[in-house]
Each structure stands twice: as C-alpha cells, then as structure tokens.
Amino acid sequence: MVVQSLPSVDTSIPSPENPSKRVKIHLEEGSSPKDVVPGQRRVSARLQAAKQKADKELLLKRGVDLLDKNGASCRKRVNKNAENLNLNLNLNGTKQLTQISSRLTEPKMAVKVAKMVQRAAKIEEGLDSTSHVNASNVVEKSAHIKVKETLRLFNKHYLHFVQEEEMRCAAVKVNKKPPKGKNAKKGDVPEADVKGKAKRPDLKAITKMMENNEVLYPEKRIGCLPGIDVGHRFYSRAEMVAVGFHSHWLNGIDYMGQSYRKGEYDHYTFPLAIAIVLSGMYEDDLDNAEDVIYTGQGGHDLTGNKRQIRDQVLERGNLALKNCVDLGVPVRVIRGHESASSYTGKVYTYDGLYKVVQYWAEKGISGFTVFKYRLRRLEGQPILTTNQVQFTYGRVPKSSSEIRGLVCEDISGGQEDVPIPATNLVDDPPVAPTGYKYYKSMKVACNIKLPANAAGCNCKGSCWDPKTCECARLNGSDFPYVQRDGGRLIEAKHVVFECGPNCGCGPSCVNRTSQRGLRYRLEVFRTPKKGWAVRSWDFIPAGAPVCEYIGELTRTEELDSVSENNYIFDIDCLQTMRGLGGRERRQQDGSLPVIQNEDKVDEQRSENVPEFCIDAGSIGNIARFINHSCEPNLFIQCVLSSHQDVKLARVMLFAADNIPPLQELTYDYGYALDSVYGPDGKVKRMACYCGAEGCRKRLF
DNA sequence: GTGTTTCAGAGGTAT
DNA sequence: ACCTCTGAAACACGA
Numbered sequence: 051m052v053v054q055s056l057p058s059v060d061t062s063i064p065s066p067e068n069p070s071k072r073v074k075i076h077l078e079e080g081s082s083p084k085d086v087v088p089g090q091r092r093v094s095a096r097l098q099a100a101k102q103k104a105d106k107e108l109l110l111k112r113g114v115d116l117l118d119k120n121g122a123s124c125r126k127r128v129n130k131n132a133e134n135l136n137l138n139l140n141l142n143g144t145k146q147l148t149q150i151s152s153r154l155t156e157p158k159m160a161v162k163v164a165k166m167v168q169r170a171a172k173i174e175e176g177l178d179s180t181s182h183v184n185a186s187n188v189v190e191k192s193a194h195i196k197v198k199e200t201l202r203l204f205n206k207h208y209l210h211f212v213q214e215e216e217m218r219c220a221a222v223k224v225n226k227k228p229p230k231g232k233n234a235k236k237g238d239v240p241e242a243d244v245k246g247k248a249k250r251p252d253l254k255a256i257t258k259m260m261e262n263n264e265v266l267y268p269e270k271r272i273g274c275l276p277g278i279d280v281g282h283r284f285y286s287r288a289e290m291v292a293v294g295f296h297s298h299w300l301n302g303i304d305y306m307g308q309s310y311r312k313g314e315y316d317h318y319t320f321p322l323a324i325a326i327v328l329s330g331m332y333e334d335d336l337d338n339a340e341d342v343i344y345t346g347q348g349g350h351d352l353t354g355n356k357r358q359i360r361d362q363v364l365e366r367g368n369l370a371l372k373n374c375v376d377l378g379v380p381v382r383v384i385r386g387h388e389s390a391s392s393y394t395g396k397v398y399t400y401d402g403l404y405k406v407v408q409y410w411a412e413k414g415i416s417g418f419t420v421f422k423y424r425l426r427r428l429e430g431q432p433i434l435t436t437n438q439v440q441f442t443y444g445r446v447p448k449s450s451s452e453i454r455g456l457v458c459e460d461i462s463g464g465q466e467d468v469p470i471p472a473t474n475l476v477d478d479p480p481v482a483p484t485g486y487k488y489y490k491s492m493k494v495a496c497n498i499k500l501p502a503n504a505a506g507c508n509c510k511g512s513c514w515d516p517k518t519c520e521c522a523r524l525n526g527s528d529f530p531y532v533q534r535d536g537g538r539l540i541e542a543k544h545v546v547f548e549c550g551p552n553c554g555c556g557p558s559c560v561n562r563t564s565q566r567g568l569r570y571r572l573e574v575f576r577t578p579k580k581g582w583a584v585r586s587w588d589f590i591p592a593g594a595p596v597c598e599y600i601g602e603l604t605r606t607e608e609l610d611s612v613s614e615n616n617y618i619f620d621i622d623c624l625q626t627m628r629g630l631g632g633r634e635r636r637q638q639d640g641s642l643p644v645i646q647n648e649d650k651v652d653e654q655r656s657e658n659v660p661e662f663c664i665d666a667g668s669i670g671n672i673a674r675f676i677n678h679s680c681e682p683n684l685f686i687q688c689v690l691s692s693h694q695d696v697k698l699a700r701v702m703l704f705a706a707d708n709i710p711p712l713q714e715l716t717y718d719y720g721y722a723l724d725s726v727y728g729p730d731g732k733v734k735r736m737a738c739y740c741g742a743e744g745c746r747k748r749l750f
Numbered sequence: 751g752t753g754t755t756t757c758a759g760a761g762g763t764a765t
Numbered sequence: 766a767c768c769t770c771t772g773a774a775a776c777a778c779g780a
Contacts, residue, residue, distance in 0.1 A: 353757090
C-alpha cells in the first residue's frame with residue numbers, strides 16, 4: 051500500500067531511519083559528561099579550565115541536544131541555547147524540557163520546539179521583546195534554515211540512491227562477464243538487467259521524502275514560500291519537489307486541483323495555477339524577463355524536440371492559468387538555465403511572482419492551436435539576475451589577466467595541481483598573505499610517529515564490492531563515497547576509513563576520494579572585516595571534498611606555552627561529529643569498529659583534551675584561510691587512510707551544500723562560548739562577522 | 751572530446 | 766488511465 055502524504059506522526063514503520071530511534075540515540079549520547087568538552091579548535095593560550103559545569107547545565111544541554119535533532123550549525127545553536135536556558139530557566143524548566151523532548155518522535159516537531167525555545171529565550175533576554183522587526187527576523191531565519199536542511203536531506207537521500215545505482219551497475223557488469231565468448235549470444239537472460247539504464251536517484255529521493263513526510267511544504271500555497279527568496283537556485287527539478295516549491299518533477303505548470311476547493315480557498319475557482327517552470331521546451335514561448343509569453347501545456351510530441359503535434363485544450367494546467375487571469379492570482383515563475391554550475395548541467399532560479407494578465411488561443415508555429423499567457427512580473431521584487439550563469443555573485447574570471455586585485459598568482463607556489471590566486475581589493479597598497487609558508491601536506495612534529503600498521507584491502511583496481519573489501523567493512527560495510535562527480539561523501543560519519551598504502555586498489559579507487567588533492571579553482575581574497583577568505587570559481591556539489599586542513603601535526607600539550615595562535619585545529623573526531631550539522635548520523639550498528647573504539651576514545655577525552663592537533667600558524671595550506679560561519683557551507687570530516695589511529699586522523703573539509711561559484715567557503719569553527727582563555731587567565735571573546743542570519747555574534 | 755537521440759520514470763489529477 | 770518532459774545513459778560523430 052502506498053503511504054499517502056497525509057501529515058500523520060506515528061504511522062511510520064520502525065526502521066533505521068525512524069526518527070524515534072534517532073531521538074533515543076541522542077538521549078543515550080547526551081547522558082555522558084563528554085558533551086561538555088569545549089570545541090575542537092581553540093586559541094592556544096587556552097588555560098583549559100574545562101571544569102565540567104554543574105549537573106544543571108548538563109541537563110539543560112542534554113535537553114536541547116535532544117531537541118536539536120541534527121540541524122545545521124547545530125553546535126552553535128546548542129551552545130547558544132544552553133547559554134540562554136541557563137539564564138532563563140530553572141531546574142524545573144529543564145526537566146520539563148527533557149520530558150517534552152523525549153516524547154517527541156517526529157524530528158520536525160523537535161526542531162520546531164527547539165526553535166520555540168530559542169525564540170522564547172531570546173525574548174526573555176530582552177533582545178526582541180520590543181521590536182516586531184526582530185521577532186519577524188527570527189521567524190524568517192528559521193524558515194531559511196528549514197529550507198537548507200530540507201535540501202541537505204534531499205541531497206543525502208539522493209547520494210544514497212546514487213550509490214545504490216552504482217552498486218547495481220557494478221554488479222551487473224560483473225555478472226555479465228561469466229557467459230563469455232560464443233555460448234552467450236542470443237536470448238541472454240541478463241540482457242534486460244544489463245541495460246544499466248538510468249534509474250533516477252533524484253526521483254527515488256523525492257519518493258523517499260514523501261514517504262517520510264520530509265517535504266517542507268507539502269500543502270500547495272499561493273504566493274511566495276518562507277525561506278525561498280527571489281533568486282534562489284535549485285539544482286534540479288527534484289529539489290523543488292523536495293521543498294514543495296513546485297510539486298511535479300516533470301510538469302511545467304503546478305496547480306491546485308479540485309481538492310483545494312474547501313476550507314480557506316472556497317472563494318476561488320479551481321484548478322488554479324501557483325507555479326510554472328520556463329525551461330524553453332515550447333517553441334512558442336517568448337521570454338523577455340519582466341514580460342513573458344508562456345505557452346500552455348499539451349499537444350507536445352514529448353520527445354524533446356519542441357514540436358507541437360496536436361491542438362492544445364483548455365484543461366488542466368491551461369485552465370488553471372486561465373483561472374489565474376480571472377482571479378488575479380499571481381504565480382511563482384522559475385526559469386531553467388543551462389549551466390556548468392550544477393551537477394546536472396542545469397540551474398533553476400526562482401524569479402519571483404508574476405501576474406497572469408491575459409490569455410488567448412492561437413495557431414502556433416507548427417499550425418496547431420496553442421494557449422498563450424501573458425505574464426507580467428509584480429513590482430517591488432528584487433531585480434532579476436536571470437541571464438544565465440552570472441546570477442548574484444558576479445563573474446568568474448576567464449584568465450589571470452582578468453583577475454581584479456591580483457596580488458599573487460599562486461600562493462601554493464606550484465605545489466597544488468590547481469593554482470590558488472590571491473586577490474586584494476581592500477588594502478591600499480594591496481598586500482599578499484604573509485607570515486606563513488605554504489605546505490601541501492602535513493608536517494609531522496619530530497616527537498610524533500605516525501603508525502604504519504594499517505592492514506589494507508585485497509581489491510584490485512578500484513574497490514566496488516562492500517562485501518569483500520576490508521576497508522568498506524570498516525565503514526560499516528558500505529563505501530562512504532559515491533563515484534559520481536569524481537567522488538562525493540554521502541553523509542558525515544564519525545570517521546571515514548579510506549583505502550591506504552597497503553591496499554591492493556589503485557589511486558582511482560572511490561575510497562580514496564580525499565586523497566586526490568585540490569579539484570576546484572579556489573581563490574584567496576581579502577575582506578574588509580574578516581581578513582582573508584576563500585571562495586571557489588567552480589561549482590562544488592554537496593559532499594565533494596574541498597581540501598584538507600594542513601599544518602604541523604603537534605602534541606597539544608606543547609602548544610600551551612605558545613602565545614597567540616588562531617590556527618590550531620584539535621583532532622577530535624567525536625567532537626567534530628557532534629558539532630556537525632545538517633547531516634544525520636549513521637545508525638550505529640555494533641559491527642562498526644568506530645563504535646567499538648568510541649568508548650575508549652571517550653575515556654581518553656573525558657579526562658583530557660585531545661592529544662594531537664594541527665598547527666597551521668606558521669605553515670599550512672589553503673584551509674588556514676577559510677573563515678568561520680555560523681551557517682557554513684562546509685563541514686569537517688575526519689578521515690583515516692594510512693593508519694587507523696583516530697587521535698591522528700586527517701581533517702578534511704567537505705561541501706555541505708551545493709556551492710555556487712564565488713560564494714565564500716566557510717565552516718563552523720565550533721568554539722563553545724567562553725571556552726577560550728587569554729594568557730592572563732581571563733575569558734577571551736571575539737566578535738563574529740560571518741553575517742549569517744542566525745549569527746551568534748561571537749566566535750568565542 | 752562534443753553533440754544528439756532515446757526512454758524510463760511516478761505522482762498528481764480526473765474519470 | 767492519462768498526462769507531464771527531465772535527466773542521464775547510449776549512441777553517433779569528429780579530431
């Protein structure tokens with residue numbers, strides 16, 4: 051039986067994905083004191099007064115942890131909530147909170163409650179008790195975050211199904227081989243399966259989201275949707291379905307059918323159009339940005355050659371658009387663009403609300419009747435930035451002579467496969483980044499010896515079968531990456547076990563995705579307030595590796611004497627994992643060595659801070675220039691490849707979202723507030739200029 | 751390497 | 766049962 055998309059809470063079948071289970075897991079994890087250990091990256095002069103605070107605070111935090119599901123920038127928010135709650139709730143409040151949250155089986159509910167709590171706390175703080183503007187800001191912010199989370203969820207499902215397909219195709223290939231030579235010519239049974247024809251992972255992903263009630267706006271709405279601004283880019287039709295912005299992955303016209311006749315809409319005529327996609331499919335379309343002539347649907351020969359082969363009829367979408375004219379109901383207009391800045395080669399932009407001012411029937415180019423609709427863009431909306439790829443961030447330079455403010459052709463001095471230019475349009479005279487030496491790979495302090503004991507897998511060429519590959523077994527009998535787009539991480543994990551020097555596979559193995567160096571054209575650029583920053587000239591798909599955090603691998607204890615240094619990264623896989631937002635944690639199954647090790651690691655950590663860290667103060671790579679953001683587009687992933695000691699894991703940065711060219715790359719530094727101490731032993735504070743809507747205003 | 755053709759795919763809508 | 770046309774593999778072509 052098909053599960054309808056009715057919003058019911060408790061009908062879901064228990065499964066590894068079942069939210070209620072997930073909540074339970076959080077409960078268990080939250081109940082150990084380890085959570086109070088401060089963030090993984092600190093100023094070195096920290097007198098780690100990591101005195102675990104009172105049980106009260108712990109309880110508070112646990113409650114919020116629970117509520118906070120897995121949300122993006124979870125870490126930041128947890129800290130903030132913990133702080134606010136600390137100010138505003140008493141112990142009773144805490145208990146209530148914990149009880150409420152343990153009842154919540156629906157993750158969306160949990161998030162909602164967390165938001166409520168956050169807002170309530172804010173209001174109590176007096177931050178926005180007087181201002182409506184501020185209050186609405188809070189609402190706005192959560193809508194944006196919800197959209198982002200929904201898209202991340204879609205991406206996760208998508209990559210999961212991509213992997214499933216890749217597995218199937220690989221298996222088909224192998225099975226195809228045995229009947230080799232003459233005996234397998236005609237009547238091959240596997241021939242049908244062998245046709246490794248596209249099984250659309252995007253469609254499977256949206257199906258999954260409907261089953262799980264994860265579509266953000268399952269009810270159709272007239273007008274704009276909160277959290278999706280004019281100019282928003284979607285990277286496939288399926289993404290729009292996932293958030294409920296346009297609920298078909300195929301149709302051009304999305305409309306409300308007869309079923310919406312009741313309730314608040316009883317004075318409208320149905321069907322009623324609410325959103326259309328202009329993708330240049332119809333030969334009779336005319337697109338002049340602010341004014342559009344849109345051709346109705348139907349009569350198409352459906353082979354993609356834009357040819358009309360029949361008369362159109364005033365029904366379905368066509369009728370729905372006519373009703374928009376009669377009722378003056380605006381439609382959302384989405385344009386499709388060819389663009390290299392997408393993993394599908396296409397980008398869809400939301401271009402705003404348009405009024406359907408007129409409609410008529412005429413003989414189209416092919417001589418058949420088509421319905422036409424004149425649309426006019428409503429005034430007072432942000433300017434259209436529609437022309438192909440430029441969109442909002444500006445233009446990517448074509449050659450080095452075109453780069454404005456170039457201060458260095460390649461800060462890596464030829465070490466990286468892709469040169470990294472530096473630009474400075476802020477300082478006068480413009481200066482290049484100084485005070486460090488570029489290192490492409492880790493420098494290991496002389497008193498540290500990297501273990502070299504990792505056993506390898508026996509695969510040949512490229513690993514593909516998770517049942518036989520030893521390295522896949524370490525990852526819970528799955529590969530963490532998909533092959534597509536040169537390797538993408540499906541979802542964040544505690545630790546990723548990659549193939550290493552002792553493995554039989556070659557360098558092109560999918561399980562070596564993070565070992566292949568820089569893939570994107572990155573640029574270091576100067577900002578007015580945040581010092582240096584990094585952006586990419588290329589589109590980066592979600593899950594793609596961006597770079598490793600390189601510096602000197604050092605014992606943490608040796609840094610305490612060093613004075614100011616903002617480039618320390620503590621290697622602390624578990625903490626990193628906890629601080630990570632947006633992506634759900636893999637269901638823990640006992641077979642995972644990671645999990646087996648977890649207790650040990652926790653013991654080590656609960657009594658002390660991480661043993662090793664990466665110091666990029668005087669040597670380092672591109673990663674040392676990447677800024678913090680409270681709503682980042684990258685996340686940290688610990689990776690083990692040449693050995694299996696989590697304390698010495700490699701620290702990789704991956705794309706959390708689809709990142710358009712020229713958007714600044716950021717990750718969450720993960721500082722807990724008040725966790726950083728100056729040389730004088732006093733708490734140090736630093737303002738945050740990330741500019742995110744949900745910025746907590748302090749880096750630490 | 752680039753351009754063109756092919757076709758499965760699946761939910762919404764109305765019957 | 767019908768309608769919708771995307772997305773990506775498969776194919777064809779050219780260097």
